[in-house]
Amino acid sequence: MTRSTTRNALIALAALVVLLALPHLGGGEKLADYIIFAAAWGLLATGLNLLIGYTGLISFGHAMFFASGAYSFGAIMQAQIMPVPLAIVAALIITGAIAALIGAICVRLSEIYFAFLTLAFQMFFHSILLSWVDVTGGDNGLLGGIPTPVFFGVDLNQPEHLYAFCVTVTVLAMYLMHRIVSSPFGFTLRMIRDNERRAIFLGVNVFAVKLTCFVLSAVFSSVGGIILALFISGAYPDFAFWTTSGEAIFMVMLGGLTNFFGPILGALILTGLNDIVVTYTDHYGLFLGGIILLFSLGLRKGVLDFVKPGGRKSTPAQPTADAKEATHADA
């Protein structure tokens, strides 16, 4: 275990070095922007997959946590009461508290109810964002930019610093999530997903585990929101709109929900497609909807779902896609 932990840490470190070097190897600013953007979405999707892929709970409301991270971080920075790192921690705590409250109501419910109740809470959250104008700026979102004073010599107003900071935070968050899913807690999640009754018989406090996972998932998704808020120096009500949740779910499905890196691959593909499509057409919904229909009716499995996990123990041991479908059919 210790050996694989060290190895994973080294892999994460290597990934970080490669990511930091990438824009300098050519591609420049445009590539850096794309990576930050995809990283923000990738964190939302990977955080969401803690619930969908690992616990079998389909949240259709994760955009609200994405937005709550972005908004609380932005509002704190605009009030100029804390330095950046503390503001990030505060934003994560705020999101965690919201998630604990909503999760306590939602996680007892079975899948359809869970999906729609999270969706309903998200719409409620969205309407609060629109009506609480003093703090959120209403329709316009947080305008006027988010000031980021220098801390520890990091000046987020400089694109290079911003890129390095975002990439570091992303890799750190991904590493932590990987640790979580390969821990005993992560295996408990999978047991609940595959056979909840068995988990209960084995003495697992299913409610507490699900709630913990819900809060963790929300907090990691909100990191994505914070990165996006930093990157575009603002936050908009659209962050909490239901289509954002829908896109996040599609990213998870597109990349493959049985693989830890599936959602981030989905985010890379979809944000890449976004960039291309938006330059050619205004009818983004038609295009995205068409792709989603083709995918869900034709392909049905994400890209990495086709990669069967090997015998190595260090990879997050996932059931094969077929086994997973079988359990869903049972439910």
Add this chain to the structure above:
Amino acid sequence: MEPAALLDCLTSLSCVVTQTTSGLIIGMLFFLVAAGLTLIFGVLGIVNFAHGAFYMVGAYLAYSAYQVTGSYLVAVLAGGFGAAILGVLFERFAIRRVYGENVLLQLLVCYGFVLVADDLVQIIWGSEYLSMGMPQAFRLPPVFIAGGIVPPFYIFIITVAAVFAAVLWFIIERTQYGRIIRATAVNPTMVSALGIPTPLIYLSVFALGMFLAGMAGGLAAPIRALTPGMGFSVLIVSFVVTVIGGMGSVTGALVASILIGLVRSYGSIGFPLFVDGLMYVMMGLVLVLKPNGLLGRQEASRP
């Protein structure tokens, strides 16, 4: 928050009449949409996330039919049948392929459909708000009941929806087709073993639900602004209605939609900024106290 205003209203008969009729019309329109949603869930086991899109399509088709013919009756029928035909195509070519699949895939199919439908509506009818205008037949002076103002159109809508509720009840509870539907909801394998083509039953129930949604869109067109994406908020409220009433129960949907209609109508006086919140609080309470809904049969929480 203005509880005092609410108290004032409750003590004046004219205000009670006005708010109750406006609550009833909101509720009955939601009932038409929610009835299909709950029926489809009960029989097909699918939550039709695209339900709101059919409401939207119904409203837009009614708008166009009204522009062409000038007849409100034709407009409502065009909305209903247009949505039903679209529903048949959607069931046949998309939903049928994901029966019994995991919920994620079902949600995704509906999500994709909603995106496409919203964008197509925007391409065909434009993104500006459209207004159908009150049909000539209903441009009458409002009726005064105990001092409360009640537009004749409201009375008409409430009556039509009530008639449809009764017809729906009769179909489900008193006809052979209704018995087959109820049997399919409980045990589709047994029903098909008895020689009844269940795919056809599924298709017809889906079409029926879409007809109701499209017709509700058409009925509501004179009093609602039409915009692409208008179906989504209707979907959310209808879902709240089905949860409160109990998934799969049409009677529950009727009770819950009237309840929600009244809460929204009176809430807009007492708590104008918290109307949506009030609705979600109600849903939360029902889920905690009676997880299967007021009249539901389906299990909401797993063992």
